[in-house]
Amino acid sequence: MASEILVAEIGSTTTVVNAFAPCNESLNFLGQGQAPTTVEEGDVNIGLEGARKDLERRINRSFDPERMLATSSAAGGLKMSVHGLVYDMTVKAAREAALGAGAVLRMITAGSLRPRQLKEVEELQPSIILLAGGVDYGEEKVILHNAEALAQLQLEIPVIYAGNQAIRGEVEDILQEAGYEVLLGENVYPEIDTFNIEPTRGLIQEVFARHITRGPGMGRIREMVEGTIMPTPGAVMEAARLLEEEIGDLMIIDVGGATTDVHSVTDGSPDIQDILVSPEPRARRTVEGDLGVFVNAANVIKDMGREQLEERLGFKIDGMRPAPIPRNEKELKLLEELTRYATEQAVFRHAGNLKEFYGPSGKTTLAQGKDLTRVQWIIGTGGSLTSLEKAPDILGEMRSARGRRLLPPPEARVLIDENYLLAALGVLSREFPVQARNLMLESLGWSRQLRREE
Numbered sequence: 001m002a003s004e005i006l007v008a009e010i011g012s013t014t015t016v017v018n019a020f021a022p023c024n025e026s027l028n029f030l031g032q033g034q035a036p037t038t039v040e041e042g043d044v045n046i047g048l049e050g051a052r053k054d055l056e057r058r059i060n061r062s063f064d065p066e067r068m069l070a071t072s073s074a075a076g077g078l079k080m081s082v083h084g085l086v087y088d089m090t091v092k093a094a095r096e097a098a099l100g101a102g103a104v105l106r107m108i109t110a111g112s113l114r115p116r117q118l119k120e121v122e123e124l125q126p127s128i129i130l131l132a133g134g135v136d137y138g139e140e141k142v143i144l145h146n147a148e149a150l151a152q153l154q155l156e157i158p159v160i161y162a163g164n165q166a167i168r169g170e171v172e173d174i175l176q177e178a179g180y181e182v183l184l185g186e187n188v189y190p191e192i193d194t195f196n197i198e199p200t201r202g203l204i205q206e207v208f209a210r211h212i213t214r215g216p217g218m219g220r221i222r223e224m225v226e227g228t229i230m231p232t233p234g235a236v237m238e239a240a241r242l243l244e245e246e247i248g249d250l251m252i253i254d255v256g257g258a259t260t261d262v263h264s265v266t267d268g269s270p271d272i273q274d275i276l277v278s279p280e281p282r283a284r285r286t287v288e289g290d291l292g293v294f295v296n297a298a299n300v301i302k303d304m305g306r307e308q309l310e311e312r313l314g315f316k317i318d319g320m321r322p323a324p325i326p327r328n329e330k331e332l333k334l335l336e337e338l339t340r341y342a343t344e345q346a347v348f349r350h351a352g353n354l355k356e357f358y359g360p361s362g363k364t365t366l367a368q369g370k371d372l373t374r375v376q377w378i379i380g381t382g383g384s385l386t387s388l389e390k391a392p393d394i395l396g397e398m399r400s401a402r403g404r405r406l407l408p409p410p411e412a413r414v415l416i417d418e419n420y421l422l423a424a425l426g427v428l429s430r431e432f433p434v435q436a437r438n439l440m441l442e443s444l445g446w447s448r449q450l451r452r453e454e
Helices: 045-057 089-102 115-124 141-153 165-177 198-214 218-224 232-247 270-274 297-304 306-313 329-350 391-396 422-428 433-442 446-454
Strands: 005-012 016-022 026-036 066-073 078-084 103-110 128-131 158-161 181-184 250-255 259-267 282-287 354-357 362-368 376-379 413-416
Touching: 005 045, 005 218, 005 422, 016 297, 026 045, 026 089, 026 433, 066 218, 066 232, 066 422, 078 089, 078 115, 078 413, 089 103, 089 128, 089 198, 089 282, 103 115, 128 141, 128 413, 141 165, 158 165, 158 198, 158 218, 165 181, 181 198, 181 433, 198 232, 232 250, 232 259, 232 282, 232 422, 232 433, 250 297, 250 329, 259 329, 297 306, 297 329, 297 413, 329 391, 362 376, 376 391, 391 413, 413 446, 422 433, 433 446
Parallel strands: 005 066, 078 103, 078 128, 128 158, 158 181, 250 376, 376 413
Antiparallel strands: 005 016, 016 026, 250 259, 259 282, 354 362
């Protein structure tokens, strides 16, 4: 029998395990198991064991894999603060690097750090600080000031420096003398209108792999896992980039229990590029920490307005809590409405827009943010979007033929990650890129979609 691999995805609400068997030039999907994540019980291994038992029940045999890989967001993500020079330049580049790596940004500053901001950093107690600023061989004074200001806090956390390379040695000395672990990366904004965020994403994921073991029971899982534990959003981004190489410009919407993430891989329209105020990365991720449909359901209901939601549902929701697996028609309708709202709001926040400015020569139209108008595929993943029958309709509502938002066009097609495999295959793609991509396309029903269109 071919060697078998287990990939565990330990989420905020649900733990999912997927079993695979590499065989010659293919990657066989054997089955999946799920169970509630058991952070509140004080040990995520309970949920992992429950998911493994569910897998064995579904495949009707015991499963003892030779290797185990994992992704996780169960420790609440990697809490970060980002400090740069100019918001639309180095701060934006640093922010994109952090989000693409799966971090949860709790604080962003531009310019010289002030005493009040330093107090906020100290109160926040981030898991990691990202310090950036200046193009290479450009501004130095503000970056050195910020390094010295952070040194005063003497926090026992890592600091990544990804700013002006001309002063990296000085910044390293300042922070190391204050007791920080310093990781030196390439400049995220080495020259005007140029992003270089991938090296910093890699450093953040390296820190994430160490940080995640602090979760309840994660240390034991770390001992079982081969290699590092990837942040789940980082694994989905790996899947997004691999898919884009095969099928073209796309966006992936992941509605989860605690957050809703949107990943897009597209350069957008050349016409929009010509009027874009500031550059955008080709691969972008946004995370909305207030739009989870289970852990953060109360926030979503509050934003929607309880009365308006109940009017749409046709019944009262007092005492009801959304369930990952709806037990009746009312719970199903509630989950659908929360998922629809979370999807809409997350996509609206991810997408850019057109704005009109007035100057000496009259009215000028400029673009700000991510241009999605060349997206060809809208893909749904995550617990709710992979289980709801109405998911294709929900995602289809994200297309637009007009308006100021730079949304996908009416002809963009919808795909659902039917087997809920994108995160797991994002991990496996590092070792089996072609096989993982082929299995992604199978889970998305891509070939069936093309046949229907012929």
